Amino acid sequence: MPDSDICSINLIDEAKVTAVKKAMQPEEVLFRLAETFRVLGDPTRVRILHALSLEELCVCDIARLLGTTKSAVSHQLRLLRSLRVVKYRKDGRIVYYSLDDSHVANLLCEGLNHIITTTLPGASP
Amino acid sequence: MPDSDICSINLIDEAKVTAVKKAMQPEEVLFRLAETFRVLGDPTRVRILHALSLEELCVCDIARLLGTTKSAVSHQLRLLRSLRVVKYRKDGRIVYYSLDDSHVANLLCEGLNHIITTTLPGASP
DNA sequence: TTAACAGTTGAATAATTGCTCAACTATAGA
DNA sequence: TCTATAGTTGAGCAATTATTCAACTGTTAA
Secondary structure, three states, X not given: OOHHHOOOOOOOOHHHHHHHHHHOOOHHHHHHHHHHHHHHOOHHHHHHHHHHHHOOEEXXXXXXXXXXXXXXXXXXXXXXXXXXXXXXXXXXXXXXXXXXXXXXXXXXXXXXXXXXXHHOOOOOO | OOHHHOOOOOOOOHHXXXXXXXXXXXXXXXXXXXXXHHHHOOHHHHHHHHHHHHOOEEHHHHHHHHOOOHXXXXXXXXXXXXXXXXXXXXXXXXXXXXXXXXXXXXXXXXXXXXXXXXXXXXXXX
């Protein structure tokens, strides 16, 4: 990191920087926030979660729905499981998945509303 | 893609798959939804956006705030600019950035609430 | 018992991506 | 004019990651 790249001598507005730093959420909160959004920031995962927000589904049907392999879906479901975003129940050899985190479901819904309203022809800016 | 990996012959519940597929948002909407979340799904960007939600800031002060380089910040700001998430105004050689997309600001706020409430000691499940 | 299938998993690969470095532009002030 | 500094940018690098492939487990049904 070159010295010239970090404005260590003259920063523009020290008081403002100090005030904002104080008002900001703790590092860990922002890190977890980014992690939450990152889970939703992939087309495959967002499609899986959107589908599961409509109906409980097994791996095979999810794969069929997305036009991809069971393996790819299973890998993503493992990630979503580890983050407590989805839960599952076994019925014989079939595993049914559904949403587990209502907060994530809310964010998904919220995000969808924004996308749809901003995409609408006469949408307000 | 091995044949055995795509359940092409016997899917579990064809009627359900068809119904869900019909009820789901169009591909393009879901893709843009993922893109929106992806922008928020990085610690550096989420910290920049959170800071800008509190105050208009120049590149140098953002870098100071995050303890990183102006270059790293500028790269991320370029991305955020291209997606119309932030806007800027020039004052001499100083460039002030601020949020441009109220929808993103809402999502940020919504996400923060969820993180904070679920992190609180006596938070409801 | 055995064949078929739903699902999982680890390794490998390919693509994406965030940061660093160095060079550059443009503006302010001496 | 000359120097210092705010900011941008492109190339390169290292780390992450989504998917594929192949092998595996476990359950159902013949």
